[in-house]
Amino acid sequence: xxxxxxxxxxxxxxLIRGALTALLSLEDDLVIVAEAATGPEALAMALAHRPDVAxxxxxxxxxxxxxxxTSLRTELPGCQALIVTSHGRPGHLKRALAAGVRGFxxxxxxxxxxxxxxxxxxxxNRYVDPELAADxxxxxxxxxxxxxxxxxELAADGAPVTEIAERAALSPGTxxxxxxxxxxxxxxxxRHAAVRLARERGWV
Amino acid sequence: xxxxxxxxxxxxxxLIRGALTALLSLEDDLVIVAEAATGPEALAMALAHRPDVAxxxxxxxxxxxxxxxTSLRTELPGCQALIVTSHGRPGHLKRALAAGVRGFxxxxxxxxxxxxxxxxxxxxNRYVDPELAADxxxxxxxxxxxxxxxxxELAADGAPVTEIAERAALSPGTxxxxxxxxxxxxxxxxRHAAVRLARERGWV
DNA sequence: TCTCCGTTCTGACATTTGTCATACGGAGCG
DNA sequence: CGCTCCGTATGACAAATGTCAGAACGGAGA
Numbered sequence: 001x002x003x004x005x006x007x008x009x010x011x012x013x014x015l016i017r018g019a020l021t022a023l024l025s026l027e028d029d030l031v032i033v034a035e036a037a038t039g040p041e042a043l044a045m046a047l048a049h050r051p052d053v054a055x056x057x058x059x060x061x062x063x064x065x066x067x068x069x070t071s072l073r074t075e076l077p078g079c080q081a082l083i084v085t086s087h088g089r090p091g092h093l094k095r096a097l098a099a100g101v102r103g104f105x106x107x108x109x110x111x112x113x114x115x116x117x118x119x120x121x122x123x124x125n126r127y128v129d130p131e132l133a134a135d136x137x138x139x140x141x142x143x144x145x146x147x148x149x150x151x152x153e154l155a156a157d158g159a160p161v162t163e164i165a166e167r168a169a170l171s172p173g174t175x176x177x178x179x180x181x182x183x184x185x186x187x188x189x190x191r192h193a194a195v196r197l198a199r200e201r202g203w204v
Numbered sequence: 205x206x207x208x209x210x211x212x213x214x215x216x217x218x219l220i221r222g223a224l225t226a227l228l229s230l231e232d233d234l235v236i237v238a239e240a241a242t243g244p245e246a247l248a249m250a251l252a253h254r255p256d257v258a259x260x261x262x263x264x265x266x267x268x269x270x271x272x273x274t275s276l277r278t279e280l281p282g283c284q285a286l287i288v289t290s291h292g293r294p295g296h297l298k299r300a301l302a303a304g305v306r307g308f309x310x311x312x313x314x315x316x317x318x319x320x321x322x323x324x325x326x327x328x329n330r331y332v333d334p335e336l337a338a339d340x341x342x343x344x345x346x347x348x349x350x351x352x353x354x355x356x357e358l359a360a361d362g363a364p365v366t367e368i369a370e371r372a373a374l375s376p377g378t379x380x381x382x383x384x385x386x387x388x389x390x391x392x393x394x395r396h397a398a399v400r401l402a403r404e405r406g407w408v
Numbered sequence: 409t410c411t412c413c414g415t416t417c418t419g420a421c422a423t424t425t426g427t428c429a430t431a432c433g434g435a436g437c438g
Numbered sequence: 439c440g441c442t443c444c445g446t447a448t449g450a451c452a453a454a455t456g457t458c459a460g461a462a463c464g465g466a467g468a
Contacts, residue, residue, distance in 0.1 A: 013290060013311035019223025086217060086290060107217035114219065158396030174446055180426055192362030192396045349414060378416055384456055
């Protein structure tokens with residue numbers, strides 16, 4: 001009923017992009033109308049070629065896949081976004097769904113499978129990789145308050161408390177309080193381990 | 205003169221693997237004799253099918269590309285290793301060359317280009333991506349002694365000194381000395397920032 | 409041989425961090 | 439209206455960390 005599906009392919013790895021173009025072109029009902037290697041390029045290409053589905057790599061120079069999807073949502077409604085990722089952390093999935101992304105799959109799927117998922121998404125349905133979904137559910141919601149998360153993020157590069165306090169415009173004592181409570185909420189040994197844990201679960 | 209080149213393809217991303225198989229098969233003189241999704245699998249496949257060139261992803265479950273290359277060096281000499289990587293840090297290149305790897309390229313190259321490089325490597329020549337080589341040269345050599353690097357690595361996950369001392373079988377005082385000297389050599393604020401710096405430069 | 413350097417250790421000290429109690433104002437809720 | 443939670447802050451104390459000096463041993467090189 002829907003004829004061909006016009007697809008945009010955005011990935012900074014030429015190897016994947018070229019190869020995927022070749023494989024997806026084998027499918028009669030899919031046609032790659034544009035390719036991009038960076039976030040901004042993907043957006044520009046999408047606006048120029050108006051694809052039905054945008055297949056976006058999560059990690060791209062310029063702007064990541066979710067950011068591109070967010071922009072597409074307003075600037076090109078009717079175009080469904082589908083994120084592919086090499087090694088996805090739970091938080092990304094949540095962020096992606098919040099941005100209106102319709103599909104989220106790891107690069108470990110086969111091209112065959114990806115073709116099917118592109119059709120699924122084009123039909124207006126959602127598709128989230130079960131494994132990634134399970135991870136996201138297992139990770140659960142962040143127990144951190146927004147300030148705690150913010151301060152923890154500033155602590156990520158190993159900066160001392162005084163520097164964090166400056167950058168967050170807080171008193172050093174307050175920063176220590178937030179870090180302390182974040183550390184205890186996460187059950188970590190110290191703030192650096194806490195940063196690592198929060199990163200893994202996608203909470204920062 | 206050399207007939208066809210027998211190639212092993214190891215990458216945990218099914219998308220890349222399948223697609224690459226398709227594209228490289230278009231080249232008359234290349235034939236994919238085996239595929240693998242993990243390090244150990246790659247090794248087993250190599251021993252079973254005895255390829256001329258092993259194309260190895262740097263990041264794979266089980267054992268990374270360099271480890272596989274190291275094993276291949278002794279267990280299957282005559283098979284040349286070629287590493288492909290998505291986002292490579294300087295240190296990896298050095299490690300790879302030390303392991304006898306003959307080629308090192310980012311996944312941003314085209315399949316066409318990769319085919320040429322496979323031929324180059326098969327002919328006994330080396331190929332290293334100029335950009336990655338430049339990064340590696342810019343990063344320079346590690347100023348850390350082996351113990352300093354070792355201890356710094358154990359500190360990477362935010363473990364307290366006592367735990368590092370246990371794991372390294374050293375006295376806590378010694379660990380603090382090493383960390384202190386590593387921190388000052390790297391010009392970092394503290395050991396956590398030092399870990400970050402050393403990571404960036406590929407020194408751990 | 410003699411010296412330098414890396415490894416390992418100890419002890420001492422100052423600084424930073426982690427924890428806790430306590431306090432106050434504001435937002436949301438029953 | 440009280441209650442609770444969050445954000446913010448201070449002060450105090452204990453623990454961890456960073457820095458320094460010194461010392462012993464062994465190997466590599468001048």
